[in-house]
Amino acid sequence: MIEEEVLKIIKPTEEDKKGIEKVLEIIRERLNKLDFEVEGSFRKGTWLRQDTDIDVFVFYPKDVGKEYLERNALNDIINRIKDLDYTLAYAEHPYVIVNINNVEVDIVPALRVESGDKAITAVDRTPFHTKYVTSHLDERGKDEVRLLKRFMKGIGVYGAELKVQGFSGYATELLIIYYGNFRKVLEEASKWKHPIKIELTKPMKIFSEPLIIPDPVDPKRNVTAAVSLKNIATFSIAAKYYLKNPSIEFFFPSKKVEEKVKGDVLILRLNLDEKSSEDIVWGQIKRSVNKIERALKQYGFRVIDVQAWGDTNNITIAVQLESKNIGQYYLNIGPQYYSQTIEDFIQKNDNIWVGEDGRLYSIKERKEYDAETIAKKNIVLKVKYNIESYWLQNTEDQQIMKFLRKTPTWLK
Amino acid sequence: MIEEEVLKIIKPTEEDKKGIEKVLEIIRERLNKLDFEVEGSFRKGTWLRQDTDIDVFVFYPKDVGKEYLERNALNDIINRIKDLDYTLAYAEHPYVIVNINNVEVDIVPALRVESGDKAITAVDRTPFHTKYVTSHLDERGKDEVRLLKRFMKGIGVYGAELKVQGFSGYATELLIIYYGNFRKVLEEASKWKHPIKIELTKPMKIFSEPLIIPDPVDPKRNVTAAVSLKNIATFSIAAKYYLKNPSIEFFFPSKKVEEKVKGDVLILRLNLDEKSSEDIVWGQIKRSVNKIERALKQYGFRVIDVQAWGDTNNITIAVQLESKNIGQYYLNIGPQYYSQTIEDFIQKNDNIWVGEDGRLYSIKERKEYDAETIAKKNIVLKVKYNIESYWLQNTEDQQIMKFLRKTPTWLK
Numbered sequence: 001m002i003e004e005e006v007l008k009i010i011k012p013t014e015e016d017k018k019g020i021e022k023v024l025e026i027i028r029e030r031l032n033k034l035d036f037e038v039e040g041s042f043r044k045g046t047w048l049r050q051d052t053d054i055d056v057f058v059f060y061p062k063d064v065g066k067e068y069l070e071r072n073a074l075n076d077i078i079n080r081i082k083d084l085d086y087t088l089a090y091a092e093h094p095y096v097i098v099n100i101n102n103v104e105v106d107i108v109p110a111l112r113v114e115s116g117d118k119a120i121t122a123v124d125r126t127p128f129h130t131k132y133v134t135s136h137l138d139e140r141g142k143d144e145v146r147l148l149k150r151f152m153k154g155i156g157v158y159g160a161e162l163k164v165q166g167f168s169g170y171a172t173e174l175l176i177i178y179y180g181n182f183r184k185v186l187e188e189a190s191k192w193k194h195p196i197k198i199e200l201t202k203p204m205k206i207f208s209e210p211l212i213i214p215d216p217v218d219p220k221r222n223v224t225a226a227v228s229l230k231n232i233a234t235f236s237i238a239a240k241y242y243l244k245n246p247s248i249e250f251f252f253p254s255k256k257v258e259e260k261v262k263g264d265v266l267i268l269r270l271n272l273d274e275k276s277s278e279d280i281v282w283g284q285i286k287r288s289v290n291k292i293e294r295a296l297k298q299y300g301f302r303v304i305d306v307q308a309w310g311d312t313n314n315i316t317i318a319v320q321l322e323s324k325n326i327g328q329y330y331l332n333i334g335p336q337y338y339s340q341t342i343e344d345f346i347q348k349n350d351n352i353w354v355g356e357d358g359r360l361y362s363i364k365e366r367k368e369y370d371a372e373t374i375a376k377k378n379i380v381l382k383v384k385y386n387i388e389s390y391w392l393q394n395t396e397d398q399q400i401m402k403f404l405r406k407t408p409t410w411l412k
Numbered sequence: 413m414i415e416e417e418v419l420k421i422i423k424p425t426e427e428d429k430k431g432i433e434k435v436l437e438i439i440r441e442r443l444n445k446l447d448f449e450v451e452g453s454f455r456k457g458t459w460l461r462q463d464t465d466i467d468v469f470v471f472y473p474k475d476v477g478k479e480y481l482e483r484n485a486l487n488d489i490i491n492r493i494k495d496l497d498y499t500l501a502y503a504e505h506p507y508v509i510v511n512i513n514n515v516e517v518d519i520v521p522a523l524r525v526e527s528g529d530k531a532i533t534a535v536d537r538t539p540f541h542t543k544y545v546t547s548h549l550d551e552r553g554k555d556e557v558r559l560l561k562r563f564m565k566g567i568g569v570y571g572a573e574l575k576v577q578g579f580s581g582y583a584t585e586l587l588i589i590y591y592g593n594f595r596k597v598l599e600e601a602s603k604w605k606h607p608i609k610i611e612l613t614k615p616m617k618i619f620s621e622p623l624i625i626p627d628p629v630d631p632k633r634n635v636t637a638a639v640s641l642k643n644i645a646t647f648s649i650a651a652k653y654y655l656k657n658p659s660i661e662f663f664f665p666s667k668k669v670e671e672k673v674k675g676d677v678l679i680l681r682l683n684l685d686e687k688s689s690e691d692i693v694w695g696q697i698k699r700s701v702n703k704i705e706r707a708l709k710q711y712g713f714r715v716i717d718v719q720a721w722g723d724t725n726n727i728t729i730a731v732q733l734e735s736k737n738i739g740q741y742y743l744n745i746g747p748q749y750y751s752q753t754i755e756d757f758i759q760k761n762d763n764i765w766v767g768e769d770g771r772l773y774s775i776k777e778r779k780e781y782d783a784e785t786i787a788k789k790n791i792v793l794k795v796k797y798n799i800e801s802y803w804l805q806n807t808e809d810q811q812i813m814k815f816l817r818k819t820p821t822w823l824k
Contacts, residue, residue, distance in 0.1 A: 351817065
């Protein structure tokens with residue numbers, strides 16, 4: 001069975017666990033006397049081997065407020081670990097990342113609230129998620145979560161970050177709790193048609209997103225609010241195809257791909273000067289991708305596909321057009337001969353004629369007909385960056401090959 | 413006054429009239445004892461100087477039928493003029509063209525019917541048209557018709573033949589009879605919005621054409637049924653512009669035009685082997701122009717304009733595209749992820765991906781992406797022809813220059 005094979009790879013051993021416990025011992029000592037708890041997939045037992053961060057939350061009374069967390073609490077934590085290898089990171093508010101023996105530990109200050117629906121910052125809900133999941137998943141259930149996570153990683157729909165807009169770990173856990181096991185989740189997902197409602201609890205709000213999983217610990221929140229329709233659709237199709245023809249390729253796509261350049265492909269290589277938060281950079285990259293596509297279409301190009309990939313500093317945007325030569329001039333459709341506006345049209349236009357339909361037509365010059373210029377103009381990054389751009393001739397780059405091939409290897 | 417100047421040029425002198433009368437004397441002798449009459453603009457006194465054919469109709473009792481006209485009557489006429497310079501021509505049925513001193517005389521066999529609405533062939537109505545016009549137009553009215561004819565010739569909307577799809581001589585006469593004079597026709601035409609109804613008599617049928625002038629001698633027929641909307645619109649616009657700013661340019665467009673090539677312009681030069689009737693050839697040319705435009709659009713080209721010009725043997729079709737490079741591949745939009753048809757789509761397509769909207773997309777190869785091939789394939793001529801085609805670089809050809817400029821010189 002494929003799934004057993006996969007579990008052998010992804011299920012942590014006792015040794016893996018001990019390694020992480022050893023790291024945690026160091027952190028526990030440092031946070032002595034603080035109100036802290038281990039959260040996240042390690043605590044819930046749904047983590048993947050060699051593929052996890054450890055989340056340690058430090059709680060403060062809710063009355064201290066957000067600003068206390070961001071200054072005093074953070075400073076206290078930093079003082080306790082400053083001799084270790086650490087960096088500062090930002091989500092809704094700042095937290096500390098400590099690296100010990102190549103294990104990443106996120107130390108997150110949070111407010112202690114009475115229940116999930118009383119959360120003041122997004123992270124305050126986390127201990128309630130932990131409680132909900134640990135009390136609803138048995139040992140087999142944890143492995144089912146692991147399979148689902150790895151499957152979603154394999155097909156590229158795992159990760160709540162803006163860059164992915166995929167499923168969070170918590171979402172995979174809720175799916176397993178709701179449907180029972182990995183196979184059952186796939187069976188149901190293969191039949192999805194949005195809006196999809198998965199109600200472990202009654203929603204306390206009307207949600208408009210395509211996939212709706214009201215949070216059992218805070219039912220006015222949709223756990224999968226940020227999952228894109230593209231990822232929902234991809235997951236549904238992958239589920240259908242996996243059930244028909246299970247293969248390790250879904251979990252660990254490995255095939256090297258090759259494809260020729262079809263149409264005209266513009267490659268934009270961006271190099272960001274400053275280090276910014278991933279979600280901030282990718283928010284801007286996603287906006288840029290949309291703007292580039294919209295602008296090119298507006299200028300008359302037929303766009304096949306625009307995609308972006310990369311990390312937080314080196315980003316590639318690929319723009320695929322049916323043709324980069326759309327011509328300098330375009331047909332301009334004017335008013336009917338009996339319209340009040342014909343004199344204005346005739347005055348403002350050149351190359352005017354009357355069509356068989358009684359309308360006036362003219363030829364107009366495009367304001368811009370160089371796709372490269374249009375694409376570059378529509379990159380909206382708030383940090384400084386260098387850009388290198390070229391029309392693709394041929395390539396060895398596997399990422400570009402994937403962009404050209406498009407079809408996922410697990411599909412065909 | 414412009415119009416007086418124009419009349420000086422177009423109004424025949426006594427000498428012109430005598431010249432034609434001399435030609436007619438020869439024809440009258442030849443048709444001795446037949447029931448013949450002079451019809452057409454010469455008879456009606458609405459002909460233009462150095463710009464007329466003479467129509468002579470030979471009438472037979474209506475009981476002899478169409479076939480008698482086409483054989484016996486025609487042969488009799490030919491026998492009488494066979495020593496002169498003559499050719500055979502075809503409209504609804506055959507007639508004889510005799511050339512005497514560079515004056516063209518059309519000798520047309522027709523059936524003698526009691527009234528216009530009893531016409532068996534289209535030409536049987538003609539003597540009733542002649543009677544109607546001569547009894548409704550005075551001398552000044554005839555000059556007004558001449559002005560209107562010359563104006564329509566100048567702007568290219570005169571001529572009932574399929575090649576032009578413009579106004580017939582009879583239509584111009586009815587317009588003057590209805591509105592009173594040339595200026596009044598223009599004033600009204602400048603305000604036209606189709607459907608336009610000009611009722612010298614109550615229509616005996618519901619007409620669907622944009623311009624409706626029920627024939628006073630046969631009210632179930634629309635005199636302007638064959639006038640294209642393009643010509644109606646052109647006439648309306650020209651009327652409006654002439655009234656604002658009268659100029660000889662409307663009557664005798666003379667300006668040499670120049671224009672650069674905008675977009676990609678394909679020139680197709682057709683040379684027809686056989687001599688065919690103009691209306692038959694131009695029916696096929698018009699169909700070809702439409703087919704070329706439709707096919708190019710269907711294959712994904714953005715068509716600016718397709719036009720044809722020439723005579724009955726040498727015809728030019730010009731095809732203007734925004735760009736001839738539309739690329740070998742195109743974006744193919746597939747079904748939503750939840751559709752029954754996705755498996756079929758995935759099986760039949762390559763380069764498949766899921767879009768942000770949850771749809772499947774793929775890249776497809778165009779069956780044809782060479783505009784020249786598509787244009788040539790869509791020429792539907794039933795006679796043999798040679799074709800020469802090329803992408804326009806630059807030209808001295810005034811017809812091509814006019815095609816490139818488009819804007820009529822009288823407009824701007």
